[in-house]
Amino acid sequence: MADNADTPDIAVEESSEPEIAEIDGSPSEPGDDGDVRAKEDAAGTAPPRVHSPVRAAVAVLVVVLAALTGVGVWSFYQTSQERHADEHRQMLLGVGRQAAINLTTIDYTNVQANIERILDSSTGTFHDDFQQRSTPFVQAVTAAQSKSEGTVTEAGVESQDGDTAQVLVAVAVKTSTAGVDEPQPRAWRMRIAVTQPPGEDAKVSDVQFVP
Known part of the structure; x- marks a missing residue:
């Protein structure tokens, strides 16, 4: 029996397992993202942050309210x-006005x-002069049995300088x-200086009769 035919030798190469790149698939730690962003910020590679429209609107509102508050306070102060x-x-x-009534x-x-x-409603030189002349004035009024009544028909502030007004x-x-049946009406005009010393009531400091 013939020998088995030579069977060609088949070289079987052992297939080598493909090399698989080693990949770290372990889950990232919770702080890794923050660390990455911090590193990116430090390196200047972090993406620009987008400001919230709501935040911008609130900032504008605060500025407007502050301006309106300032205007309101100033307006209140001025008023x-x-x-x-x-x-x-x-x-x-x-x-x-009352001084004119008192004098007439x-x-x-x-x-x-x-x-x-x-005298109680006057001050200064007018008070002193009127006080000195009061005695002869009383005698004249009493002797004539005079009665007079004054009524203000018009009055206004001609000028004012601080606490003094004309x-x-x-x-x-x-x-x-005495002996006159009907009162005799007369029209007078007076310029009366009124002043208010600090911490005191306003009083008459001068009286002038004007045409």
């Missing part, structure tokens, strides 16, 4: 100052009280004396 100045002006005017309303039956009222007053005066 308050104007109101105070007007009230002060009206007070000085009122003192001038004299009753011989109560003349001493009338004089005291004028008040113009128009007065209608009715005067009666």
Whole structure:
């Protein structure tokens, strides 16, 4: 029996397993992303941050509200100052009006009280001069049995400098004396200086009769 035919030798190469690149598939730690962003920021490679439109709107709103608040406070302050100045002006005017009434309303039956009222509402040189002349004035009024009543028909502040004002007053005066049946009306105009010393009431400091 013939020998088996030579079987060709087949070289079987052992297939080598493909090399697989080693990949680290382990999950990242929670802090890794923050570390990466921090490194990117440090390297200047971090993507630009987009500002929130809501945040920008809030910032604008805050600026607007601050501006409106400042305007409101200034407006309130200015209005308050104007109101105070007007009230002060009206007070000085009122003192001038009352002074004109006091000076033109004299009753011989109560003349001493009338004089005291004028002195109490006056100051300065006018007060001193009127006080010196009060005695002969009382004697003249009493002797004539004079009664006079003044009524303010018009009044206004001519000028003002701080706590001092020049008040113009128009007065209608009715005067009666012994033996005269009807009072004789007369029209007078006076310029009355009113001043308010610090911490004191406003008073008359000068009186002038004007045409």
